[in-house]
């Protein structure tokens with residue numbers, strides 16, 4: 001039976017016999033092949049090929065226990081907090097970190113405290129933190145303000161910080177890269193993901209490098225990260241004071257792992273670019289209606305980024321990398337049910353009609 005990612009990847013993680021493993025059996029998420037996206041990319045790189053030469057895969061992290069990849073980091077952070085005899089954990093959050101921290105803290109019997117930006121957290125995420133019993137405080141400010149506060153509090157008081165500044169978070173999250181390699185039976189050529197506080201791109205790059213060191217894979221992917229246009233400090237090279245985007249999970253103006261994200265980009269020969277809210281929402285709809293995969297807006301930034309790169313002939317320019325069986329992985333970081341209001345806001349409301357067979361048949365065109 002799958003018993004969570006610490007059990008599976010123990011040899012790569014800083015745990016010992018003495019570590020009490022706090023797990024909800026996170027990880028082992030599906031890597032789903034996308035025929036539509038494979039066709040779109042292949043048509044650019046190999047316009048005359050009959051069959052697809054490029055395979056695009058979607059790593060559906062929304063299927064983790066609390067609905068986002070944050071669970072990978074949290075199983076490690078909470079297990080280590082418990083090993084260190086901590087009794088309380090604290091985090092700043094755009095939503096998913098608080099959902100995950102409060103669930104794992106509940107499981108471990110620890111107190112959890114979360115600071116969120118007022119009015120900027122999707123309802124699903126807020127409801128998770130509340131029902132798992134966290135002390136939830138809404139800050140009249142943004143995520144960056146909340147992060148500064150919890151950093152100061154955890155430095156002065158006996159409460160463990162479980163934001164991705166906590167190195168155990170990164171350790172857990174790097175297992176996402178391990179799983180992709182295990183599922184593909186090789187490293188992908190390109191890996192696309194959204195970038196917010198930049199912990200996850202840091203973690204994946206660490207994971208790929210460790211797998212290569214241990215000869216589990218024989219090449220490294222190019223890391224392609226995407227920020228939202230209104231919250232793109234790394235792309236613009238300066239802090240964004242008032243980050244704005246529909247993708248609330250990446251609405252961050254001063255990423256904690258900024259330098260590490262740049263290192264992942266530069267060491268891998270990749271890039272960090274930005275996508276507009278319109279591009280994000282188009283990818284969001286496309287994933288739901290074309291692939292059957294419901295993600296939250298921030299997660300759709302990976303696919304919005306893929307489509308932008310295709311438009312800019314990025315893969316064509318790079319075609320020596322993508323000869324043969326090239327594989328591209330887009331990480332889909334969180335579940336769409338976290339933020340159902342967003343879906344309802346952009347789709348036409350269902351019609352209301354009489355309970356009459358004629359009326360129904362007329363509407364459905366039979």
Ligand SMILES: *Cc1c(COP(=O)(O)O)cnc(C)c1O
Nearest residue numbers: 096196197198199200249333334
């Ligand atoms: C946290 C989060 C991100 C951003 O990850 P970082 O590690 O902060 O860059 C992206 N998407 C979702 C759904 C998230 O919860």
